[in-house]
Amino acid sequence: MNAQDNFMDKWMHMHIDPDARQEMDNLTRQSWETSLSYNLDYMNALPEEISPQEFNRIKRDTKRLRVFANSVLAPLEQRYIDNGYGLILFDKSGCLLRLYGKDRFQTWAANNHIKIATRWSEKK
Structure with a gap:
């Protein structure tokens, strides 16, 4: 095992x-x-799929968050994230904005329905 x-x-x-x-x-x-x-x-x-129109609105509304997070997380992704590990950026509504990680993590995420433009919630 x-x-x-x-x-x-x-x-x-x-x-x-x-x-x-x-x-x-x-x-x-x-x-x-x-x-x-x-x-x-x-x-x-499974998470809720977000329409392209709504996701574009969310991206506009979260531009500052995404720029700041990318300035911090992208260098980590390049230097330190390896061996299947990754980081996931969500907005305050639970919308998945970006996956940071190498191919192994990206493949694992895709195989487990973890993808950009989905909303994650504890509730139905």
């Missing part, structure tokens, strides 16, 4: 056994339990 399988097993166990969440810090545990209270199908939930 590889590290990814172990991670997935632990993640799934945390959904069904409250005691498994005790190792989380308080804020993470509270957020996790709030998400559980929404009764989402955590194995099949």
Whole structure:
């Protein structure tokens, strides 16, 4: 069993056994339990697709955020992000604005329906 399988097993166990969440810090545990209270199908939930028109509006509204974040995160992406790791930039509504990472991370994100112009929420 590889590290990814172990991670997935632990993640799934945390959904069904409250005691498994005790190792989380308080804020993470509270957020996790709030998400559980929404009764989402955590194995099949997908983000909301945003129309091109709305995404263009969001990009206009978040230009300062994107420019600042890019000035900080793009150099990190080039120098330090490797081995499948990456960073994701969201706006305040949960819209995914940019994925920072090398090919391995980008491929993993695409395979898991993590893509730009989608809105992520704990709620349905």
